[in-house]
Amino acid sequence: MAINWMDDIAPLFTQYDVIQMKWKFDLSDYNTVKTYAQSILYAVSPNHPNTTSRMPLYEDPWTPEMIDTFQQWMTAGYPYSATSADPPTPPAPDPLVPVFIALSNFLTGFDDLDQNPGLAQTYLTRLRNETAYGAALDALLAELEPNVSNPQALGQQVLGSTAFFVPPVPPATEAQLTDLAQRIVILWYTATIATVPTDPAEQPVYVFGTPQDNQYVSALMWPAAQAHPMGYSTEDFGYWDKPPSGMQWTGLQFYFKP
């Protein structure tokens, strides 16, 4: 099989490499690595005269085989995968994504979910595919659309005095809509959607999305807990001997670090 980004090149960069180089560029991104391929090749080649950068910094140096693989990939014209020369073109934007983000901001208590529209699109698709509420969700979003840029009005519209949603939103019942709302919350907070077992004695399984979408590391419970995803820290050695940097947030109060 011809050398390509997905199978051969992306695995050359460790999570450590990717995080350590984030200040400059994203080594997990095909286009970035393609753009900077020549400089990267110099940096990983031992004592290359064209650069003073030596990479990787604290890990074992790349083996001759790894360097050769990278060079072959460059020579071959940066193929993306075994089946495609170029990365897939992103699908046309879903018109309901902005209102889904507005609803999600309201339900999660975060106000910046628009920073990651790709993730919102992924979650909207997952909710349509992995729950029974696809039609109900689309109907709800269509109804909320007029208030897409008015969070307060959108909140008022979503929130009833006793019911979670203002009925009637066909075809779901109030209980179903509460369930849907909780699934949206759980999805954003934990990156999981629970299965509905056919046998009620069985426990639901909380399914994560595919790793490629960065869903696991984007789960909101980590920033809510003022932590990082377990298994994905972007901080440096020893950060843990101090409270989280900047504003200290206990949920009960805000106060500045002494």
Added chain:
Amino acid sequence: MDSTTVYDAVIVGAGISGALTAWELASNGYKVLVLEAGPAVQNRQFYIDNFYANPNKFPEAPYPGSTQAPAPDVSNLTDGSWSDPKKSYFVYTKDTKIPYGSTYERLAGGTVWHWLGTSLRFMPNDFKLYTNYLSKSGLSNDPGIDWPIGYDDLEQWYEQAERVIGVSADVEDQKYQTGPPYRDGYQYPMPRINPSYLDGVFASVLNGWTITDQDFDPSVPLTVRSTPQARNSVAYDGRPPCMGNTNCVPLCPIAAKYDPSFHLKKAVAAGAVLQTESVAYNVLVDDPSKEHPKITGVEYKRWDGTSGMAVGKVYFIAAHAVETPKLLLMSNQQIGGGVANSSGLVGNFLMDHNTQLSWALMPPGQPVYPYRGPLSTSGIEDLRDGPFRAKRGAFRVEIGNDGWNWPTAAPYSTVKFFSMQKGMYGEQLKNAVADDCSRHFRLAALVEPMPYAGNNVRVTYDYRDGLGLPRPLISYGLQQYESDGLQVARNTALAIFDKLGATDSLQLLGVDMDGGEGNKAYVEACATPAGFFGAGHTMGTNRMGNDPKTSVVDSYARSHDHPNLFLLGCGVFPSVATSNPTLTLTALVLRTADYVLSNWDDVSA
């Protein structure tokens, strides 16, 4: 590989013992074959992606399972299916009422892929549990033995082990009462790992405080001590310093924590042959009528069902403390009782550090900011030794930086609780999660068990694995020594919570904490049916000793029965103390390798 190739050394198992032995022998020019039942090491990102995607974040989450080399699974402990051999790999004897709580991995790199990294040395008294303690109370109901070696014999190997796997610590932090003495001027290869913010809060409240109402005698003031850990505090051995991923178990995503894949790679680079997906099932013996017959080969099955044979001069079985005795007991049935088993003790004395987990909530407004840093950076070591060891298990207290993740899978469970149970959403939910999570913490007490012949590994032919090989039959239980240790550990945790002003999880659940009833409820409320957790420390099933009648191997892990057979790993521990076993295991393996290299003509004769 074809059966006509004769290796100098055949090693069964590519975990830490096998990898280090292969590395030592291959580096010294010996021809080495390593047979591994499970799959080869893959790119680290493969395991990371597996972990991210797995609905259960158990110790085995990143690692691919197989029907050909199956292994026990934590999910069988948490969902109660451990006793059903159709669902769980272990088969249990009818009399076994509680599960054996620890699991292991079968893949190249072995179980140490998902170890925590805690690298405490044993204390001098740990090598003499029988003489110094058990014999005085008459509790030992088995041929009681001490270790055949003492702390002094192992000290230089501890130093070497700390260098080989890379341990970060400050000797000054490790000086306590009967704790391990260090050579004058000794320095760990790396500076200590910074204690967490949470450790600091604990130290400010607990240091110098004495628990008076328990049996600690003499009562010692507590000290929160930085833990020696096999994770990098600076760049070391081609691996970067820790970034505090809070994921040591099950996987360090950046290789800052030691795992055996590093030495497996070094061994292969030095010329060792690693053959994966090859499950050893029969160890062959030349002439069973001899008093000390030699091992002549190891038969194995490939994952496609075909058979092969590995031949060498010296054999090392390093398949961890369940698969090693299982393989010996399956082998060479004609001499009766399997290989290396003239003592009849192979498989006996299965042990674990039965772990008492207590978790609590700090008072409002007193966050400790867990879910950050390595999973544990400090512990309380001063309670690991004392006259009480004649009557009940000692323990160390590990302070977790992972909040309630181990006992409750928080923060997942925290979000689900506030969203689904409390109906919260929006700002209120976000604040509740922030408040709760910032105050989570847990203590884990690793309690020392006594060795019992009745806790053991046997082989059952009634249930088979995917290759048709028999499966392990486990007999396990706790007695007074262990349950009293767990009880004192629980009381100690409650006393600490009280001192911190923290609220125990059972109080949060509204369970009455008074007297024995509270603890009964606690036991019932725990996630595992038995009310304690496994530590992942499978130990004790082919113990070392000087007397061939009461032990399986000598102090060099050499079989008393077969001069060219060594049994590596923490199966050789006659007693298991309170330290996590990997450092001591590593010291023993390096000592064995040195012995084999120095006495090659004798061991290979």
